Amino acid sequence: MTPPATQLLLPGGLAAAAAADALAGTLPIVTQSAHTMQRTFWDTFDGRLHDAGLVLVGSGGRLALTDATSSAEHAAGKLPGGAVRLFAAELPAGPLRDRLAPLVEMRALTPVARVRSRMLPLNVLDDIGKIVVRLRVEEPVALLGDGARPLALAARLHVTGVLGYDREFERVRAQLRSELGLVPAPRPVQDDAVEAGGGNVGGTSSKLRVQLRPEERADAAAVAIARRLLAVVEANLPGTLDDVDSEFLHDLRVAVRRSRALQRELAGVFPPEPLRVFRDGFRELQAITGPTRDLDVQLLEFGELTAGLLDGGAGDVAPLGRLLSDHLRAERATMVRALRSARTRALLENWSDVLDGLVESDEGGRPDAARPVAAVAGERIATVYRRMVRMGRKIEDDTPAEALHDLRKKGKELRYLLEFFASLYPAAVVKPMVASLKSLQDVLGRFQDREVQADLLRSLGDEVAALEGGAPALMAMGVLVQRLAADQARARSEFAERFAAFAAKEQRTVVKQTFA
């Protein structure tokens, strides 16, 4: 049900009225009265809608999800008044929520750009006066907020077909290009507005994506990776402090954990003494964010965990949900204080300074610094892989849980190494290796997460019992702990098969040939 559409750039300085006159000389058009519209464009911090070729636009109390290329509307609904942050789950039930929810998941939608446009509609009519093509001259300005002056953006002509009148659309488009020399706009107006406001077009990714050369000095490669990780920490810090959504903290923690893996695995490129200080500092950074993340996870999975409890069970656990939220608030306040502290600021700034001067610094105590990164990376990947194989082989059905936890930690280390150095090796090697590692890590992760979740619930038992309605909640919690234990047992039973695939002879041979 999508009519064809395109956007053409109007030559600089051509006013809407002049554009309309030029068009009227070429096409049978009727000019309507101009109007001004203000639109707010929404997306997640990581630009999930942009990635999906979609635009979520709010205007006049209405929120519409449209196609970025054709502007065709996929779904629409009411825009909650005064909203500064939207979660898909909070939108009214309907097509808009149905379309958005799987795309944005737990991420919040926030305004990424505001644009005020003067629109001049011009309709191309057929011989009985029916609209067969819609033209709109748009003169947009980006509203930058905080007292900044609005910034004029490139004017454009929207050409939109009408269903069932495709030939007319093609004719008009061809005329606009051949007779008026108009060229397609390279990107939609909201991207211009995002850039004008200093934002990242398409959102801010937390992905690593560092391109390395095999012969590059290992310390220079380490700096490139560490710089990217530091940028991810910095980018996610404001959203973590403001509690925009739980993914900011998640991505911040992943970047911290990756930084720690880099410090550990490439220790030979850093001077030992300052490295020890930063390893302590980053460990602390991870520790202060841990309890909040654990509670975030518990609450994100709360609905799924409590679904299907016996009659009344879901209501019974309501006090537990409230208690978890209370704990989250308290832990978050502690975390925010720590993240805002001068100590954290100094840690990040000093780490940045170390990275700035690393390559030029004395190579004493940095035995791997000048070696080609491919050599250092290959050694580390092969070593950690072999270590994991040895650790996994010792795990029997009755091996204490600790051994699985240790294997998972090593697995994360290997995963990060493969991510850091992916650009040095053929994708045909790295991708299947990451896939079998991921499959193993999923099982190990579930095994550990269920234990952490069950422990957290057990630790809240006394508090829940003391609440009003605590007794039934406690009983329901017993069921939840049992469920978690059962899922943990299932994960353990799947371990042997996943590990066998990961440590298979063919895989060991590939590792030996590629990395050793």
Add this chain to the structure above:
Amino acid sequence: MTVVAAYNIKGGVGKTSASVNLAWLAAEGGARVLLWDLDPQGAATYLLRIKPKVKGGGRRLVRGKSDPVALLKGTDHERLDLLPADFSYRNMDLALDATKRPTRRLARVLAPLAGAYDYVFLDCPPAISLASESVFGAADVLLVPLIPSPLSLRTFDQLRRFVADEVSEPPRILAFFAMTDVRRRLHQEVIAELSGRDGVLRTAIPSASDVERMGVHRRVLAEFAPNGPAGRAYAQLWDELRERIAPPGSVSPF
């Protein structure tokens, strides 16, 4: 997607006028709307300045041999599309009779459009026939324009009985008074007795020259006489209808 069929056994009671004006108002309110002109006379299609022609013919469409998406025409309202009339619809009973489960046929034609529209309006031809039964099978709501007269009410009762007795999943039936003349005592009395009760909406559409002039301008009331008595009445009727057909407890997104 809510399917609203403007239907009456009688002709000339304002079905087309209701279909095009309400469909336009729904689109104006932000909804994505389809109007299917099922009347071979094609008056709704004419009013929207579109050629009354279905490529491949109506028979192929109702028998599921044509893709309805390829037959859609955009109207002068960006959110209102039309499935045009075709003169072959005069033989729709015959076309339906040759299909399996003819009373479900129109619903099946609309099924692939479910995600694309919030409302579908069916402008139905008068009479009670196999085509009407297929309309009853496709519609969530039968919207029945009534002229406030005893004979008209008798026909409405017949329709209600028929739908209750013969349709397996009967649509809701909502009526409204159309072509009313407040100077006529009979109209006043009938409206006073039934308006707002027993499935009859409170809003009545007055007999007005603006409605006739739609055919001259080939435009809906909202385009050329939104503030005339009929234009205002249709806006009010849409507000009332929209509230009545929203699922219980839901907040209408438009």
